Amino acid sequence: MGKKKKVRVAFKKNRQKRTRANDYTRHFQDGTSSAPESPTGERVRAKGDLSRHRTIMTEVGDATGASASNPAGAEGAIAQRVVDLDSCLSGRVVRIHGLLSVVITDDGREYPCHVRRLLKTLAIDGRNVVAVGDRVWFRPGGAGGDEGLIEKVDSRRGTITRGYRKREHILVANVDQVLIVSAFEEPGLKLPLVDRYLIASERGGVRPVIVLNKADLVDTAEYQWVVGLYTQLGYETLLTSAADGRGIPRLRELLVEGTTAISGQSGVGKSSLLNAIQPGLNLRVREVSDWTFKGKHTTTNADLIRLDKGGFVVDTPGLRQFELWGVDPGELEGHFVEFRPYIPHCKFPDCSHTHEAACAVKDAVHWGQIHFQRYETYLKLYYQQPLEGE
Numbered sequence: 525m526g527k528k529k530k531v532r533v534a535f536k537k538n539r540q541k542r543t544r545a546n547d548y549t550r551h552f553q554d555g556t557s558s559a560p561e562s563p564t565g566e567r568v569r570a571k572g573d574l575s576r577h578r579t580i581m582t583e584v585g586d587a588t589g590a591s592a593s594n595p596a597g598a599e600g601a602i603a604q605r606v607v608d609l610d611s612c613l614s615g616r617v618v619r620i621h622g623l624l625s626v627v628i629t630d631d632g633r634e635y636p637c638h639v640r641r642l643l644k645t646l647a648i649d650g651r652n653v654v655a656v657g658d659r660v661w662f663r664p665g666g667a668g669g670d671e672g673l674i675e676k677v678d679s680r681r682g683t684i685t686r687g688y689r690k691r692e693h694i695l696v697a698n699v700d701q702v703l704i705v706s707a708f709e710e711p712g713l714k715l716p717l718v719d720r721y722l723i724a725s726e727r728g729g730v731r732p733v734i735v736l737n738k739a740d741l742v743d744t745a746e747y748q749w750v751v752g753l754y755t756q757l758g759y760e761t762l763l764t765s766a767a768d769g770r771g772i773p774r775l776r777e778l779l780v781e782g783t784t785a786i787s788g789q790s791g792v793g794k795s796s797l798l799n800a801i802q803p804g805l806n807l808r809v810r811e812v813s814d815w816t817f818k819g820k821h822t823t824t825n826a827d828l829i830r831l832d833k834g835g836f837v838v839d840t841p842g843l844r845q846f847e848l849w850g851v852d853p854g855e856l857e858g859h860f861v862e863f864r865p866y867i868p869h870c871k872f873p874d875c876s877h878t879h880e881a882a883c884a885v886k887d888a889v890h891w892g893q894i895h896f897q898r899y900e901t902y903l904k905l906y907y908q909q910p911l912e913g914e
Contacts, residue, residue: 607661607675607676609661609676611663612661612662612663612675612676613629613635613661613662613663613664613672614629614630614659614660614661615627615628615629615630615635615659615660615662616628616657616658616659616660616698616828617654617655617656617657617658617660617828618634618656618827618828619656619825619826619827619828620652620654620655620656620825620826621825623638623639624636624637624638624671625637625638625639625654625660625674627660627662627672627674628828635662635664635665635671635672636671636672637660637662637671637672637673637674638671638672638673638674639653639654639673639674640673640674640675643674643677652693652694653677654674654677655680655683655694655695655696655697655826656695656696656697656826656827656828656838656840657696657697657698657699657783657785657828657838658677658678658680658697658698659677659678659698660674660675660676660677660678661674661675661676661678662674662675663675680694680697680698681697681698681729682697682698682699682700682728682729682730682783683695683696683697683698683699683728683729683730684696684699684702684721684724684725684728684730684785684787684840685724685727685728685849685850686724686843686846686847686848686849687847687848687849687850688847692849692850693849695785695787695826695840696785696787696826696838696840698783699730699782699783699784699785699838700730700731700781700782700783700784701730701731701732701733701778701782701784701785702721702725702730702731702732702733702784702785702786702787703733703735703775703778703784703785703786703787703788703794704718704721704722704725704732704733704734704735704787704788705735705737705786705787705788705792705793705794705797706718706734706735706736706737706788706789706792707736707737707738707791707792707793708736708737708738708739708741708742708744708747709738709741709742710738710741710791711789711790711791711792713736713747713750714789715750715897715901716897716900716901716904717788717789717846718734718754719898719901719905720846720848720901720905721787721788721846722734722759722859723848723851723856723859723905724846724848724849726859727850727851727859730785732759733759733760733761733762733778734754734759734760734761734762735761735762735764735771735775735788735797736750736751736761736762736763736764737764737765737766737792737793737796737797738765738767738792738793739763739764739765739770739771740765740767740768740770744763751763753895753897753898757861757862758861762774762775764797766793766796766797766799766800769800772797772800772801775797775801776801776833779801779831779833779835779837780831780833780834780835781834781835782835782836783828783835783836783837783838784835784836784837784838785837785838785840786798786837786838786839786840787840787843788842788843789842789843789844789846790841790842790843790844791842792842794839794840794842795807795839798829798837798839801831802831802832802833805829807839825841826838826839826840826841827839845910848905851905853876853905853906853907853908854874854876856902856905856906857877857885857902860898860902862888862893862894862895862898863877863885863894863902866884866885866887866888866893866894867884867885868884869884870882870883870884870885871883876906877902878903878906878907885899
């Protein structure tokens, strides 16, 4: 255990309505109203329930980036808040339903748990304090089977994160790789979305694998350029089909060890692939809407599933929007691997590769050394433009 230190942490804005001390309107109508005395002074800083800061005990010297100047950075204050672990059990969050998080211990017991209010009120940028895959410490419920209480969230690694309503939304935590699933048809390939997932996985320290599903619905020869594009960039790319079993053996090999997240837009067949990988899971599947040609939300909660042949898999809900979180436009060039050999040859050291003259990246696009589809994705991300269909 690291050294303990008191730090000041910020809380979310207080939304509590103040209770009126007197009903001045009623007193005025009754004729009993008297002008309130003028206050002798005012408080500039809020106190009590309205305070936005609090002193807590944390462990310092960890890898989460928590410090006295930035105690809540990278979930530092949450992950390292000092807790009496002797009275807690350790487990992993396997699913979240509303306000309840289902935690499974190492011996296989499941506990429904709430999250301690202190963790919820810390002013972090995240939409969710606890994510599927988190390692947590919780106080179990009593003998009557009451819900437990999550006291502490351990440091995370291997996260897939997106932006949601100007806040960080962690889709899954503590995973080793992610299967980025897209479909040839119903609803169709969306390569810019695949590119966003590739950036998010790189930033989260997760190995990406691109899965092009529903290969039985098309002539795959027409899409060899897609496979070649991402394979040459160093990403493993698979053609799969739950209908005819294409690519399923390789998927089984990938899922044997570690924890794998399966993510992608709605309707691409993530649950169908899992049912084909391990018959008997019986995950719900639905067809693509005939009206919108988009997937219907069948999987509504992320679930951590233990596979019979080893490994864990997280079946995440389908997404129709995937906004990158925490990526500055000036950092984008580093996330496009094919840009890297040309960046040093640009005329200007701060070249954005969008409008400048003598740009080596733009020249490489012109001569076909960088695929135009990828460069177009870069431009949309740089100017923060939505993808088609969002």
